[in-house]
Amino acid sequence: MKKVYTRPKYLKKVHFHYCPGCGHSIIHRLITEVVEELNIHDRVIGIPPPGCSVFAYYYLDVDMAESAHGRGAAVATGLKRAYPEAIVFTYQGDGDLAAIGTGETIHAANRGERITAIFINNAVYGMTGGQMAPTTLLNQKTTTTPYGRDTKLEGYPIKISEMLALTKGAVYIERTAVNSPANIRKTKKAIRKAFQTQIDDLGYSLVEILSPCPTNWRMTPLEAWQWIDKEMTREFPLGVIKDVTGAKDAD
Amino acid sequence: MPKVLMTGNAAIGEAAIRAGCQCYFGYPITPQNELTEYMATHLSRRKGCSFIQAESEISAINMVYGASLAGVRTMTSSSSPGISLKQEGISYLAACELPAVIVNMSRGGPGLGSISAAQSDYFQATRGGGHGDYRTIVLGPSSVQELADLTHRAFDLADKYQIPVIILGDGMLGQMMEPVEFKHEAPKELPVRSNALRGAKGRPSRYIKTFTSKPTELEEINWSLFRRYQLIKKEETTFETLMAEDAELLVVAYGIAARIAKGAINRARSNGMKVGMLRPISLWPFPTHKLEELAKKTKHYLVFEMNMGQMLEDVQLALGGKGDVSFYGRPGGVIPTPSEVYRVISRLYYRKA
Numbered sequence: 292m293k294k295v296y297t298r299p300k301y302l303k304k305v306h307f308h309y310c311p312g313c314g315h316s317i318i319h320r321l322i323t324e325v326v327e328e329l330n331i332h333d334r335v336i337g338i339p340p341p342g343c344s345v346f347a348y349y350y351l352d353v354d355m356a357e358s359a360h361g362r363g364a365a366v367a368t369g370l371k372r373a374y375p376e377a378i379v380f381t382y383q384g385d386g387d388l389a390a391i392g393t394g395e396t397i398h399a400a401n402r403g404e405r406i407t408a409i410f411i412n413n414a415v416y417g418m419t420g421g422q423m424a425p426t427t428l429l430n431q432k433t434t435t436t437p438y439g440r441d442t443k444l445e446g447y448p449i450k451i452s453e454m455l456a457l458t459k460g461a462v463y464i465e466r467t468a469v470n471s472p473a474n475i476r477k478t479k480k481a482i483r484k485a486f487q488t489q490i491d492d493l494g495y496s497l498v499e500i501l502s503p504c505p506t507n508w509r510m511t512p513l514e515a516w517q518w519i520d521k522e523m524t525r526e527f528p529l530g531v532i533k534d535v536t537g538a539k540d541a542d
Numbered sequence: 543m544p545k546v547l548m549t550g551n552a553a554i555g556e557a558a559i560r561a562g563c564q565c566y567f568g569y570p571i572t573p574q575n576e577l578t579e580y581m582a583t584h585l586s587r588r589k590g591c592s593f594i595q596a597e598s599e600i601s602a603i604n605m606v607y608g609a610s611l612a613g614v615r616t617m618t619s620s621s622s623p624g625i626s627l628k629q630e631g632i633s634y635l636a637a638c639e640l641p642a643v644i645v646n647m648s649r650g651g652p653g654l655g656s657i658s659a660a661q662s663d664y665f666q667a668t669r670g671g672g673h674g675d676y677r678t679i680v681l682g683p684s685s686v687q688e689l690a691d692l693t694h695r696a697f698d699l700a701d702k703y704q705i706p707v708i709i710l711g712d713g714m715l716g717q718m719m720e721p722v723e724f725k726h727e728a729p730k731e732l733p734v735r736s737n738a739l740r741g742a743k744g745r746p747s748r749y750i751k752t753f754t755s756k757p758t759e760l761e762e763i764n765w766s767l768f769r770r771y772q773l774i775k776k777e778e779t780t781f782e783t784l785m786a787e788d789a790e791l792l793v794v795a796y797g798i799a800a801r802i803a804k805g806a807i808n809r810a811r812s813n814g815m816k817v818g819m820l821r822p823i824s825l826w827p828f829p830t831h832k833l834e835e836l837a838k839k840t841k842h843y844l845v846f847e848m849n850m851g852q853m854l855e856d857v858q859l860a861l862g863g864k865g866d867v868s869f870y871g872r873p874g875g876v877i878p879t880p881s882e883v884y885r886v887i888s889r890l891y892y893r894k895a
Binding site for chain 2: 301332333334335336338341345348351352353354355356357358359362365366367368369370371372373374376377378394395397398402
């Protein structure tokens, strides 16, 4: 009998601490599948952030080093510059990448650092208990927007991926989601392409993944999956935002 | 090698390259720009080396953190306000036991302050500086030659103890030119630490982290760091004495202030006053034991700093009330003259009895 589904080789045999319905565990799995398929296990290094996924190193059986909040792109830059043979990826949430780490992220992308960002957008600060994120939707209730996000007070959900696409150093940016088997497959494809972009030494790559946080959204896992389709993708449409990996020159 | 005439900032850069520094990350701030520029010119095109003018001091120190993870010798430099921004990264380096060299060519503060030389960052440098219970080795050079020598030593100490090392200079040391001799040739092979994080090749995967949900686990890490700090205190305390043997008044000064004090002390000696000096070279660890020893003979102390009295507290702690301690300082980036210090010395000297 042909085995068609098994535990990825580089996912450690431990239980996830993530809440039921959380997207992190799916994305962790996809990364380890891609690492195995691309055969980069012996040179991949991950930079997880503070937040729920700070413990990514308990699950991904690859070298990892924790970063300060928001500094992933800078840490990855230093690591990659010191050891260019490495395949370096950051794993960052919306607060990490698009609020406190905006500067690091934009400039790493603009320099065309050969790093890959796995950007988890769940429209909320998860580990700290559900505060407003830079990507929180308009009217979305969080613990720090208890009356709903108001444009007059809190501005608009930031489209950091579209902003990053304006930098010439960024060569591949795609937004996906992990709220259906089809979207999960597309996410894996995007992660694979992002890593391949780095392997091919083309420039900065990023995959923004719309990911459910049922706990802080105060929803069931199913409702959370549906909310991504109904609400999040209206603000953050899925698809390739930038791909100049086929161009001879990223310019 | 013959002596060359260089600014202090450039001398640090050259010494760092000769110590095998592979990655430098900086951000412009006066009065240390010559160092960043030196690395842009002389390090960036070296084989295997990397130079980045980062988007902020915060990014620069985090790039240092990344390069240190990869096991290479790495450095950043800045001046006071920029060093404040680096404290987050220094705390992480200390927590993860990652070696790195951080240069502070300090200037007047607080706030944006002035761009003139000051010693106002002594507390910040010697008490850890960032959040959490940690220390960094702090070296206080007082000449361009010593900047070069201590830069090399800083890299060795950082690797030996897996700890960030701060070179606490000032804008005057950084910008003045003096003859300097480099005692080391640049290594043919750039050094890579054996515990570098370079992928799980031929070994199980590893992770480097600071966060733990178990306070007792962190407590053990704190104890482990503390034990290393105790060892550093024992092994790496350095200082210089000048005519301290028979001194009735001992000046305690470090860095450029010690240089200024030296002129004043020589003048006092030529006028028959028994004045000497203790110059701490390692500011952390502080030469506490040397002061305890000196206190057996010398009763009167003058702490002289270009601040409002920061090292003063370490001197008072070391003496434990045994000596009579006076202080003279000029903060804000004002550079005191040897004559000014001489006047303070002579006034104290004749008053002491």
